[in-house]
Amino acid sequence: MRCAIIVLCLLLAVLPAGALAGDPIWTYSAPSEIACLTLTPDGSHVLVGGERLCFLAGNGTPLWEQWSAEMTASSADGRTLAGAGGLDLALYAGDASVLWKQDLASDCVALALSSDGKRLVVADLVGEVHFYDADGTLRATVDTRGDPEDEEDEFQSRVRAIALSGKGTYAAVVSSRGLFYYTGTGRRLWTHEGMLEGGTAVAVSGTGDEVAVASDAGVRLLNRTGALLWTHPSRRPVTALAVSEDGSRVLSGAQDNTLACFDREGEILWTFTAEGWIRDVAVSKNGSRVLAGSMDKGAYLFDGDGNLLGTYTLAGCVGHVALTADGTAGVASSSRQVIGISTVTPKAAATVPTVAETPVQTPGVPGTTETVTQTTAIPTAAAPTTDNPVATPPGPEGSSMLPLLLACLLFGGVALGAGYLHRRWRPAPPPLAEEAPAEAAPPVTEEETPAALPWEASLDEGKAQEAARLLSRQMVALIEERTGARVLLTADALDACPDQRGGLAWFFATADRLAYAPAPPEREEVEILAAAYLSLAEEIG
Incomplete structure (x- = not known):
């Protein structure tokens, strides 16, 4: 009966937690420091870059851990993966097989792969940008450096980031010398040299019609022809940048701990202040979900109106985040930890999570297992949706838990009653029979020590x-x-x-x-x- 009382009390204590806001749906411990993080648009795969390249299923299950890449990118279907580290550049298939490899003349500093996997753009340390086809054919090499014979021109160019439009039709490159816009095959469309005060990041919409660029001084939005649409200054350098696929939202995070959301016209829609720098930000294709990572160890989830939907605490600074195209799932990482996040808001009822730890064997590495902790949400009502940028407001807190609460109370009452009846009417125990003397245990023999391998x-x-x-x-x-x-x-x-x-x-x-x-x-x-x-x-x- 005491056990029944304890169980009932625990149930009553846990039930008000409801949907377990802020709990990841899975966690993964990386074998090395995480250098980059990629989530396919449909959420089916996660690519983790570092000393060991790790490819995961969308539920956090490791598929393989091979190779090494400090910079990574994935096609939308996860069948083509790009990785680079130092002078090495490679394209892999989803099963970890090598499609082709190239040796660069200088260390790779930035990389981008088109969503269909047919365009790969890589920048090296000296400021050159290389355009490859899917079969490894080098289509073009462009130079973002200045004229070495012009004494007034800054010759050196440090490329900071590369961004591609949806299918790689356009490529934007930001460097210490300015902003460069090319076709996917390397033909220069326009440049803005000297317009940036230390370029830090660049992002492009799905059509390539909107190009956002960040610097130490603020954020700018340009159109496909290179015309400046608006500028928003920042008190501190901008460290994170994202543009929704439809171009309707621009997100920026800075060293002043501020996350800001702009519309296409440059109006500030909402802001949020964390306890540390904003290191990375991601946005769904229509701006209905936003995920930001901060140096305060927090990953923050918002709806399209800036309402904070959840806060997820990681083991260290959150350096990388990503969202699916529809905004229903996301991932965030610290130095060695990756978590999966469900971003959907139930319409009418909460979910009952169940947690299980399952040892997963890494394919191709017999005898090695990793534990992936998964929390499976079991829906109790209609399926949620995030198509509308405005999040569906939840019902009164706890209302969806009432039937479950009543069921638990009924279970507790039955358990208490059964315990009382069992104690009241249980028969008297039979007299104890004399125990036979125990036989002497066989002598213990020392086990032979196995020979060293x-x-x-x-x-x-x-x-x-x-x-x-x-x-x-x-x-x-x-x-x-x-x-x-x-x-x-x-x-x-x-x-x-x-x-x-x-x-x-x-x-x-x-x-x-x-x-x-x-x-x-x-x-x-x-x-x-x-x-x-x-x-x-x-x-x-």
Whole structure:
């Protein structure tokens, strides 16, 4: 009966929380520092860039973790992914396979991919911008630097950002020298050199008719011909910028902790002040939802009128945010954490969330699992919608929880009554029978200590590369022993074990990378490889 009372009290205490405002629907811990974050317009995939490139399903489930990219971009369907880091530029398929790779002459500093995956624009450290087709063909290279023979012209150009229109028809580039507008194939349409006081960000509407540019001094909006539509000064440098796909809303965030929303005519519709700099901002295609990340560790969700719908607290400064095109879902990240956010507002009833932690195995990495915490919302009324920029006002607080509250009270009453009847009329316990003397327990024998695995000694001595080589050799010996095949090449191992083909391909590629890398790998990387070996060893008959 005491348990029933405790359960009832807990239910009554928890129920008023209702929709659990501010709780993410899933969380993901990245294996390395997060450098960039991308969400496909339909919310089906999430791309996380950093020392390890991570591709997630829309519910936060890791699909694969491979390669490395400090800058990333994804096509709308998630089938084409672009990544760049240092001199390396690559285009990947959604299954992590490499479509093509290019070596740049100078370090990559900015990157953008069109929504259909057919246009890729990359800027390097010296100020050149390169335009590629989907097959890796270089269509054009343009130079944003000044004339080296003109003593009054600033020659150096540091590109800060690149933005493309919906299908890559137009490309906007902002640098320390000004704003440049090109076609998707690299033909210059117009430039505004010297008009910016330290360009920081650029954004383009879906049609390319609106071009927003930010600087240390404020925000400007231009049309497709380069004509200036309006200017709004800022007291501190602007650090975040976004334009809705239809061009009706411009969002800017600055170092004065202020987030501002403008209409197409430059009128301020609403503002919000956080406790730290606004680091990033995203807006749905019609401006009905806005998501902003701040250095105060908060991700803030708004409707189109600036009403704060939710605040989400992360482990650190929120450096990246993204929204789906319809504004029904979003993501936000701190240095190593990514959260999923549901932005919909129920029409008439709340939802009952259920939380479950599920170990997820990373494809291609046998034996390694990650825990993705998911909160699944179970709707109790009509499906929500966000098509209207004006959020649907919720009903009176707690009204939708009344039926559930009554059901819980009824359950508690039944439990209390059942406990009382059980206690009142339960039969007397039978007399205790004499216990037979217990038999003597068999002597405990010491278990044999398992022999150390060949690579463990090398790993303990700090010889990580040697351990990776030993793991590779051990796998070859194991395959030859269990299958009778002669393994001279990786292809021989894959042919001998067709059921483990994908896992073995990853294993040998990773072992070679760790064993022969210029710099010794981390111990954790070799331990992951060892775990994959043990898992594959169990599978290979």
